[in-house]
Amino acid sequence: MTTTDSGVRQRTRRAILEAAAALWARDFSASLGDIADRAEVSRSTLHRYFPERQALVDALLLDSQESLEEAWSTAVAASSTPIETLENIMGAIVDLADRILFLFSDPARFEGNPHWRADDDDGMSDLIRAAQASGDLDADIAPTFVMGVMYSLIYVTAESVAAGTLPRHKATETVVRIFRHGLTARS
Amino acid sequence: MTTTDSGVRQRTRRAILEAAAALWARDFSASLGDIADRAEVSRSTLHRYFPERQALVDALLLDSQESLEEAWSTAVAASSTPIETLENIMGAIVDLADRILFLFSDPARFEGNPHWRADDDDGMSDLIRAAQASGDLDADIAPTFVMGVMYSLIYVTAESVAAGTLPRHKATETVVRIFRHGLTARS
DNA sequence: TGAGAATAGGACATGAGTGTGTCATTCTGC
DNA sequence: GCAGAATGACACACTCATGTCCTATTCTCA
Numbered sequence: 001m002t003t004t005d006s007g008v009r010q011r012t013r014r015a016i017l018e019a020a021a022a023l024w025a026r027d028f029s030a031s032l033g034d035i036a037d038r039a040e041v042s043r044s045t046l047h048r049y050f051p052e053r054q055a056l057v058d059a060l061l062l063d064s065q066e067s068l069e070e071a072w073s074t075a076v077a078a079s080s081t082p083i084e085t086l087e088n089i090m091g092a093i094v095d096l097a098d099r100i101l102f103l104f105s106d107p108a109r110f111e112g113n114p115h116w117r118a119d120d121d122d123g124m125s126d127l128i129r130a131a132q133a134s135g136d137l138d139a140d141i142a143p144t145f146v147m148g149v150m151y152s153l154i155y156v157t158a159e160s161v162a163a164g165t166l167p168r169h170k171a172t173e174t175v176v177r178i179f180r181h182g183l184t185a186r187s
Numbered sequence: 188m189t190t191t192d193s194g195v196r197q198r199t200r201r202a203i204l205e206a207a208a209a210l211w212a213r214d215f216s217a218s219l220g221d222i223a224d225r226a227e228v229s230r231s232t233l234h235r236y237f238p239e240r241q242a243l244v245d246a247l248l249l250d251s252q253e254s255l256e257e258a259w260s261t262a263v264a265a266s267s268t269p270i271e272t273l274e275n276i277m278g279a280i281v282d283l284a285d286r287i288l289f290l291f292s293d294p295a296r297f298e299g300n301p302h303w304r305a306d307d308d309d310g311m312s313d314l315i316r317a318a319q320a321s322g323d324l325d326a327d328i329a330p331t332f333v334m335g336v337m338y339s340l341i342y343v344t345a346e347s348v349a350a351g352t353l354p355r356h357k358a359t360e361t362v363v364r365i366f367r368h369g370l371t372a373r374s
Numbered sequence: 375t376g377a378g379a380a381t382a383g384g385a386c387a388t389g390a391g392t393g394t395g396t397c398a399t400t401c402t403g404c
Numbered sequence: 405g406c407a408g409a410a411t412g413a414c415a416c417a418c419t420c421a422t423g424t425c426c427t428a429t430t431c432t433c434a
Contacts, residue, residue, distance in 0.1 A: 008380070008432075026293065029216035031421055042382045043422095052423070106213065141361065145347045149365065152339035160332045174328065178336065181368050195402075195410070218391055229412045230392095239393070 013049055015039040020060050025101035028109065032056070061115050064099035068120060071096060082127050083136035083180075089124075090154060090179060091172035097158030104151055121147070153179055200236055202226040207247050212288035215296065219243075248302050251286035255307060258283060269314050270323035270367075276311075277341060277366060278359035284345030291338055308334070340366055 005013075019039035023030040032053060036046045050056035075088035093100060103110075110116040128146050131137040137146065157175040160166035166174065192200075206226035210217040219240060223233040237243035262275035280287060290297075297303040315333050318324040324333065344362040347353035353361065 006379080006432085012380085027216075029214075032423095033421075044383070045381055047423070048381085053421090142347070142352045144350075144352045145343065145361075148343035148347060149340065152343050153336065156332065156335035156339050160329070160335060163331075165329045165331045174332075193402080193409075199410085219393095220391075231413075232411055234393070235411085240391095 012039075012041065012045065016041060016046055016049055016056070017060055017063055020056055021064065021098040021102055024060070025098040025105070028102075028106065058113070058115050060102060061110060061113065064096075064103050065115075065117055065120070067096055067099055068093065068103070072120065072123070081136070082130035082134060086124075086127055086131060086150070087176045087180065090150060090175055094154055094158050094161070094171050094175060097155055097162075100151060100154055100158075124150075150179060199226075199228065199232065203228060203233055203236055203243070204247055204250055207243055208251065208285040208289055211247070212285040212292070215289075215293065245300070245302050247289060248297060248300065251283075251290050252302075252304055252307070254283055254286055255280065255290070259307065259310070268323070269317035269321060273311075273314055273318060273337070274363045274367065277337060277362055281341055281345050281348070281358050281362060284342055284349075287338060287341055287345075311337075337366065 016035065016039045019035045023035055023038060032046055033043055035056075036043045039046070046056075050059060071092040072089060075092045076085055079085040079088050124147055125143045128137060128143040132139040132143075153175050157166065157171050161168050161171050203222065203226045206222045210222055210225060219233055220230055222243075223230045226233070233243075237246060258279040259276060262279050263272055266272040266275050311334055312330045315324060315330040319326040319330075340362050344353065344358050348355050348358050
């Protein structure tokens, strides 16, 4: 752990994080035993990687924020206008729905957590404000509310994809269309 | 209880149900102690009204479904077309966000519960299909997905109202506008 | 193949939530 | 004001998730 982690350790760690994200996204009270089962790992092993529940929470928090920022950067790099950036972000993070839910479903979950970064939220707010200023988004609606709608749409879309109701290749197009048409400024 | 419940008993019962709805809407693992505190009642009293946790769950399930169906009936009575009905329902149940969340946030929560009625969902699906048939809603989108969007929008709206971000009197108009413009058929 | 890493499967103590009971106190309606 | 309803404040046993051990087994890589 101090030097180089073997490939085995990395895989096990990823499996636990993935399992935690999948379960905690929908029910933060899911037990460590459930997570261990889902990761196909014994509870002993889980505790070896993450001594206490909080350690796993923190690790997942950091990992989720990292994934999100990566998707964010990619979307920004591929866009020229604020509204285009927002749409690209929405499309990109449909696959990260578990992380989104874990991070944002309960506003108070990470209150006071030293690893928590509100940067994402701020950046998003700025983008929304910019899109409103340029007339692409309805200026009557509070940025906070717009963000809520964005996350909700992403969540519903991801759920539908998981349930098989919505084909994956149509997901991005659908969520962006609903977002754009539903929040477009009245002309 | 067998004959006529005193006004006191009814008020206490309502207070407990309201508290349970408010807490369980956001965190179904909230303890009975928390609910008792919120209802300004001792845990003893709560247990006197609802002997076990499941009894409170069932009671809240029944009560929530009842409230929802009442709002539903009112909306149906005041509307003539399917799309109009859907919009009226959305406006009417913004105030019932806690109940909506409690009922629908976890699809598996009431699986196998004898009190659970899927009628609401079916009726909603029928309305959505009708609205799609008449060209008011995009027929490319699965009714299940449309329902998910509706519930999400209702939730976000109710949250914003509670947080003070969105004035109550603007809530209905806002949520309906987003719903309609975001899901309208492309012409 | 052998050494060391990695894991599974327990036992055990602890704390929180739950369910049940009892008793004293407060409130309500006649 | 009084009887009975309604409630609050405890005490207790029980269950389950958590955290900490320890040992036997399996896996990985040199």
